[in-house]
Amino acid sequence: MAEIVEAFKNIVGEANVLTKEMDTAYYRSGFRCGFGGAKAVVFPSTLVEQWKVLQVAVDAGCAIIMQAAKTGLTGGSSPSGFDYDRDVVIINVSRLRGLHLLREGAQALAFPGTTLFELTQELKKIDRVPHSVLGSTTIGATVIGGVANNAGGALCKRGSSYTEFALYARVNEQGMLELIDHLGIQNLGETPEEILTRLEAGEFTDADLIDDGRVASDNDYVNRIRTLDADVPNRYNADPKRLYEASGSAGKVACFAVRVDTFQAPKKKQVFILGTNDPDHFVTMRRDILATFEHLPEMVEYMNRATFTAAEKYAKDVALAIKYLGTERLPKAYALKAKAEYLLNKIPLLPK
Numbered sequence: 001m002a003e004i005v006e007a008f009k010n011i012v013g014e015a016n017v018l019t020k021e022m023d024t025a026y027y028r029s030g031f032r033c034g035f036g037g038a039k040a041v042v043f044p045s046t047l048v049e050q051w052k053v054l055q056v057a058v059d060a061g062c063a064i065i066m067q068a069a070k071t072g073l074t075g076g077s078s079p080s081g082f083d084y085d086r087d088v089v090i091i092n093v094s095r096l097r098g099l100h101l102l103r104e105g106a107q108a109l110a111f112p113g114t115t116l117f118e119l120t121q122e123l124k125k126i127d128r129v130p131h132s133v134l135g136s137t138t139i140g141a142t143v144i145g146g147v148a149n150n151a152g153g154a155l156c157k158r159g160s161s162y163t164e165f166a167l168y169a170r171v172n173e174q175g176m177l178e179l180i181d182h183l184g185i186q187n188l189g190e191t192p193e194e195i196l197t198r199l200e201a202g203e204f205t206d207a208d209l210i211d212d213g214r215v216a217s218d219n220d221y222v223n224r225i226r227t228l229d230a231d232v233p234n235r236y237n238a239d240p241k242r243l244y245e246a247s248g249s250a251g252k253v254a255c256f257a258v259r260v261d262t263f264q265a266p267k268k269k270q271v272f273i274l275g276t277n278d279p280d281h282f283v284t285m286r287r288d289i290l291a292t293f294e295h296l297p298e299m300v301e302y303m304n305r306a307t308f309t310a311a312e313k314y315a316k317d318v319a320l321a322i323k324y325l326g327t328e329r330l331p332k333a334y335a336l337k338a339k340a341e342y343l344l345n346k347i348p349l350l351p352k
């Protein structure tokens with residue numbers, strides 16, 4: 001492993017490879033579940049570095065965990081357990097920022113570390129909204145992490161995160177790493193290094209965009225949710241209909257960039273907060289809205305009583321951190337907290 005770590009350091013620089021248990025603890029733990037071992041956490045700073053790191057890890061037969069903001073709740077963002085049959089390497093892509101608005105903002109091109117928060121702020125300037133709004137937008141969730149998880153579903157008209165335009169690497173049937181360029185941007189070059197370098201440098205124009213019938217959002221969702229007697233939910237994890245290359249891949253490929261649709265911001269907004277002690281009221285209301293409304297609401301969100309009660313008592317620290325530190329600084333604050341927890345847990349007399 002020492003050789004592989006050395007190879008990573010040669011690619012991304014010594015400071016961008018973590019190997020000590022205390023330093024990697026945060027990156028080895030999931031937000032809600034999952035904690036495990038990893039030999040190294042590597043932070044590429046360019047798309048070409050990401051490609052080279054992948055190449056070293058694949059050649060060495062490592063298990064690779066792609067990690068962005070690490071807000072995923074399904075266990076895919078971190079290792080789980082210490083009994084992997086191969087060395088585990090975490091590739092944390094949060095430094096790979098980059099956002100290009102395409103066709104006057106009708107679509108956006110996002111890199112692995114581009115956050116939904118950044119995209120939302122950028123689109124505000126042109127009166128548009130992103131394909132996805134998550135609870136975790138405020139704590140730094142990324143566009144590509146969302147696409148990989150098909151995150152979302154509360155937005156009635158925009159659906160969950162989905163695109164058929166992606167640039168990603170996969171390990172093929174022969175065990176070789178290969179770059180699949182389905183981003184729909186032509187003239188970027190032939191080799192992975194050329195393509196990734198030109199893309200990152202923004203060396204393309206709207207004239208290079210390819211449109212061939214593929215979609216950059218789940219544009220059928222608004223129709224599907226009107227099927228009142230469907231025997232499966234409208235949105236569930238690993239829905240086979242939403243698995244397409246990087247979309248829904250949950251880290252099984254390594255994504256470099258995606259094109260996603262953006263949407264016109266609504267001209268007027270009105271929020272309704274409804275409460276009931278009888279859930280059947282909402283079942284009736286839901287069926288009525290979906291069956292009879294010509295225009296569906298932008299978003300519908302459900303909260304149970306326990307959520308309100310819990311928020312009265314807990315998580316004030318997170319609310320204050322978002323307010324005073326801001327979304328941009330939260331991932332660093334979480335990493336610092338994890339380091340402090342790791343150290344404090346080593347002191348036997350302190351409560352765990």
Ligand SMILES: Cc1cc2nc3c(=O)[nH]c(=O)nc-3n(C[C@H](O)[C@H](O)[C@H](O)COP(=O)(O)OP(=O)(O)OC[C@H]3O[C@@H](n4cnc5c(N)ncnc54)[C@H](O)[C@@H]3O)c2cc1C
Nearest residue numbers: 068069070071072076135136142145146148152250251255
């Ligand atoms: C407070 C909170 C609120 C949330 N609200 C919502 C919500 O409203 N709706 C919802 O659906 N989810 C929600 N989530 C879950 C989570 O935020 C989403 O799944 C989010 O999209 C994950 O993004 P991320 O950047 O944190 O990705 P990560 O958690 O880092 O990664 C998610 C998955 O994507 C893979 N991945 C990441 N980057 C790449 C890449 N470059 N290439 C290939 N694979 C990659 C990872 O391997 C992993 O499998 C919430 C979570 C929290 C903690």
